[in-house]
Amino acid sequence: NLNKILNAQELQSEKKGNKIHDEHLFIVTHQAYELWFKQILWELDSVRVIFQNGHVRDERNMLKVITRMNRISMILKLLVEQFSVLETMTALDFFDFRDYLSPASGFQSLQFRLLENKIGVPQSLRVPYNRRHYRDNFKGQDYELLLKSEQEPTLLQLVEAWLERTPGLEAEGFDFWGQFEVNVLKGLEEEFAIVQAKPESEEKEDFLSEFQKQKDVLLSLFDEKRHEHLLSKGERRLSYKALKGALMIYFYREEPRFQVPFQLLTSLMDIDVLMTKWRYNHVCMVHRMIGSKAGTGGSSGYHYLRSTVSDRYKVFVDLFNLSTFLVPRHWIPKMNPTIHKFLYTAEYCDSSYFSSDDSD
Numbered sequence: 001n002l003n004k005i006l007n008a009q010e011l012q013s014e015k016k017g018n019k020i021h022d023e024h025l026f027i028v029t030h031q032a033y034e035l036w037f038k039q040i041l042w043e044l045d046s047v048r049v050i051f052q053n054g055h056v057r058d059e060r061n062m063l064k065v066i067t068r069m070n071r072i073s074m075i076l077k078l079l080v081e082q083f084s085v086l087e088t089m090t091a092l093d094f095f096d097f098r099d100y101l102s103p104a105s106g107f108q109s110l111q112f113r114l115l116e117n118k119i120g121v122p123q124s125l126r127v128p129y130n131r132r133h134y135r136d137n138f139k140g141q142d143y144e145l146l147l148k149s150e151q152e153p154t155l156l157q158l159v160e161a162w163l164e165r166t167p168g169l170e171a172e173g174f175d176f177w178g179q180f181e182v183n184v185l186k187g188l189e190e191e192f193a194i195v196q197a198k199p200e201s202e203e204k205e206d207f208l209s210e211f212q213k214q215k216d217v218l219l220s221l222f223d224e225k226r227h228e229h230l231l232s233k234g235e236r237r238l239s240y241k242a243l244k245g246a247l248m249i250y251f252y253r254e255e256p257r258f259q260v261p262f263q264l265l266t267s268l269m270d271i272d273v274l275m276t277k278w279r280y281n282h283v284c285m286v287h288r289m290i291g292s293k294a295g296t297g298g299s300s301g302y303h304y305l306r307s308t309v310s311d312r313y314k315v316f317v318d319l320f321n322l323s324t325f326l327v328p329r330h331w332i333p334k335m336n337p338t339i340h341k342f343l344y345t346a347e348y349c350d351s352s353y354f355s356s357d358d359s360d
Helices: 002-006 021-052 061-086 091-101 110-119 140-151 155-164 176-196 202-220 224-233 240-251 256-290 302-307 317-325 337-342
Strands: none
Touching (some): 021 061, 021 091, 021 110, 061 256, 091 256, 110 140, 110 155, 176 202, 224 240, 256 302, 256 317
């Protein structure tokens, strides 16, 4: 099988009787990308299965999830750096064999589209490719695979359902959200009183202006209708309850039971960042090699790719925006004894870890 991989580099220029040296580098680099994409999909699918089957409720499986998500991050870091190898080739070197590549296109990487779908890039926010739905550029089995991936639960949806189960959100229990809103309102009143006590001056006006901006931002967090409106526009991705859970984990991340969930949220942001960096490096390389010409597959090349480097393609954008709602630590609700004990206790304990002699 290794021989199949090592002999899979067929130079189109050589077939046409005009062998171009750098085409080999181009082919090997792209094949390496596809192999790594395959590994990423392997890891991602396994994580999705853990979430789908409810195994994530057994908190021992969270380490497995974190390990695999971090592995995806490490692979993406490698892929971001891999562009530097291609950049050892000049635009003129690429031009020598570029025509032999048509109609192939970097857009036609099936595995990268599967990766986007399985992570949760919203179909409604995709930039049209040559004014067509991205799926229409694939045929046969590839088309069916993409369609199937769109119908499966995405990582975003699975993480959302997991966040909605965050302990401490229950109104009849700790009621983190209710207490947090009370504390924020009280804190804002105290800050307003401090600003009002200042002598009349231009500086005071600036303080009042900044205070009003901060107040509007924080109070918007408790406006569920506004959240739903932003959700419908694609500016937010997580449900209102999931957002509450994410913020609670963010605030209480030092508690033993929230440490691993916080690491998972961090890992999800890392993956989003690295995919954005990959797209950006791809844009820069394409611009360097072909300028603003059409791509080899007939796409708008640089201009199309540049449009994909935006928050439209950032799946876990809500996690990044949590920093918008940072408040002083003393505004964060103090845990009652029940929730404090709960966050110190593992949810699941497997009796197979203990011998019968230690059963008591």
